[in-house]
Amino acid sequence: xxxxxxxxxxxxxxxxxxxxxxxxxxxxxxxxxxxxxxxxxxxxxxxxxxxxxxxxxxxxxxxxxxxxxxxxxxxxxxxxxxxxxxxxxxxxxxxxxxxxxxxxxxxxxxxxxxxxxxxxxxxxxxxxxxxxxxxxxxxxxxxxxxxxxxxxxxxxxxxxxxxxxxxxxxxxxxxxxxxxxxxxxxxxxxxxxxxxxxxxxxxxxxxxxxxxxxxxxxxxxxxxxxxxxxxxxxxxxxxxxxxxxxxxxxxxxxxxxxxxxxxxxxxxxxxxxxxxxxxxxxxxxxxxxxxxxxxxxxxxxxxxxxxxxxxx
Numbered sequence: 001x002x003x004x005x006x007x008x009x010x011x012x013x014x015x016x017x018x019x020x021x022x023x024x025x026x027x028x029x030x031x032x033x034x035x036x037x038x039x040x041x042x043x044x045x046x047x048x049x050x051x052x053x054x055x056x057x058x059x060x061x062x063x064x065x066x067x068x069x070x071x072x073x074x075x076x077x078x079x080x081x082x083x084x085x086x087x088x089x090x091x092x093x094x095x096x097x098x099x100x101x102x103x104x105x106x107x108x109x110x111x112x113x114x115x116x117x118x119x120x121x122x123x124x125x126x127x128x129x130x131x132x133x134x135x136x137x138x139x140x141x142x143x144x145x146x147x148x149x150x151x152x153x154x155x156x157x158x159x160x161x162x163x164x165x166x167x168x169x170x171x172x173x174x175x176x177x178x179x180x181x182x183x184x185x186x187x188x189x190x191x192x193x194x195x196x197x198x199x200x201x202x203x204x205x206x207x208x209x210x211x212x213x214x215x216x217x218x219x220x221x222x223x224x225x226x227x228x229x230x231x232x233x234x235x236x237x238x239x240x241x242x243x244x245x246x247x248x249x250x251x252x253x254x255x256x257x258x259x260x261x262x263x264x265x266x267x268x269x270x271x272x273x274x275x276x277x278x279x280x281x282x283x284x285x286x287x288x289x290x291x292x293x294x295x296x297x298x299x300x301x302x303x304x305x306x307x308x309x310x311x312x
Contacts, residue, residue, distance in 0.1 A: 007081065007108045011091045013136040014116035015125065016045055019146050020092045023116060025051075027090075028059055036060040038087040040080065044072065044094035062086070069097035074105050081105070099135045115140040119148045119172075122157055134250060137164045146173040155187070162208040163245035163252065170212070181212070191216060197223040204243045204309050207254045210278055214291060217278045221296070227306060228270040229253070235260040238285075239274065239293070242308045251308055256293050257283055264298040271304040273297075 012020045024041060028034045041051065041063040051063050064080055066072045080089075089108070093099075104110075115136045122145070126133055137143060143161050148154060158170050171179040188205060189198050198206060203226060210217045230238040240255020258276065266272060275297035283290045 005107065007086075008088045008111040009091060009104065009108050010088060011093055011110055011113045012116065013093050013095060013113065013140060015095045015118070015121075018116040018118050019144075020116055021051070023114075023144075024090055024092060025055070028061055034059075034061075034088070034090075037062070037084075040064060040084050040086040040089050042066065042072075042077075042080070042089055042091040044069075044092055044097060069094070069102070072097065072102065074103040077108060078105050081108075095132055095136055099139075110139075112142070113140045114142045114144065117143065117145050117157075117161075119145040119151045119154065119157065123153065126157075126160060130250075134164050134245075137161060137168070140165060140168050143168050143170045144173060144179065145171070148172050149175055158212065159205055159208045160245070162212060163204065163243060163254070166211065166254075191220075193220075195221045195223065200225050200241070201309060203241050204254060207241075207256070210256075210291060214278065214280060218280075219277065221275060221277055223273070223275045225271065225273050225301065225304075227304075228266045228268055228272060229255055231265075231267050231270075235262075235265060237266050239272075242306070244308050244310050256291060257285055258293045258295050260295045260298065262295055262298050264300070266298060266300060271301050271306075273299040273301055 012024060014020050021043075028039060037060045039061050041061060043051070043063055043065050044067070046065070051061075055061075056063060062084055066076065077089075088111075143165070145154065145157060151157075154172060161168070161170055169181065171181050173179055187209065188202050189196050203224060206222070206224070226239045227241065228237050229240045237258050237260060238255050239258055240253050242251050243254050244251050258274070260266075274293075274295055276293040276295045279292050279294060280289060281292050282288070283292065
């Protein structure tokens with residue numbers, strides 16, 4: 001048999017009433033290539049907003065429902081594809097399905113995974129369901145917070161997401177429906193200063209903020225204590241801390257490569273007081289452009305017991 005052509009999947013994550021259906025409808029309404037029998041929606045749950053038959057007819061879209069993750073198999077998806085032979089499948093995924101066991105036919109590839117989060121309920125829900133958030137967030141390329149009006153903790157929310165997924169884009173829906181990645185952060189240090197000093201418990205927040213807002217941190221000097229994770233013969237090294245992003249079983253390393261512009265030699269495991277600036281440049285270690293620190297002062301301090309840090 002000839003090899004089946006590649007079929008794209010677009011997956012939207014989020015809890016019930018997080019806005020998945022509304023976003024899918026908006027995407028289809030504004031993209032003619034998604035209309036006229038080219039798109040099938042796979043709906044894993046039914047929320048407040050529904051796919052009205054008249055709307056489906058208007059845009060030439062089909063919808064299939066699957067209510068149990070045990071039924072949402074690769075074989076089931078193949079049967080759906082034989083039925084419709086669509087150009088793409090848009091999946092409104094159920095947050096309580098087991099994503100780690102989810103399988104699709106080999107010829108179906110996930111082109112984009114988006115997670116939608118209701119900012120008005122995030123704090124409470126994240127505190128009670130971190131594992132589910134981790135499952136939703138870990139493979140997402142875009143995370144969108146909606147219903148942000150009156151929420152003063154968006155910067156903290158972003159850091160919690162970033163700790164679980166360092167590569168995704170994080171956006172916030174404004175009252176006019178537009179998206180922004182910019183926030184007026186309530187940071188534990190004064191970013192208006194040219195020299196910024198902070199203690200080790202602030203490191204996870206600083207790490208995420210540098211990663212997300214490099215332009216704000218360029219040309220500033222930072223002073224903080226940190227552990228050396230790896231040392232190289234040329235004097236350069238990697239710093240970082242172990243950070244608990246979800247629970248005691250989910251600890252991630254957050255670190256940056258450091259170009260050592262001093263004569264001080266460090267070794268793995270050293271606890272140092274680092275004075276550095278932030279740049280973006282090519283890394284031979286990562287083989288790509290990364291955020292790089294340049295050390296202007298390195299002081300090796302007495303041995304220090306390392307504790308796992310939290311994002312808050």
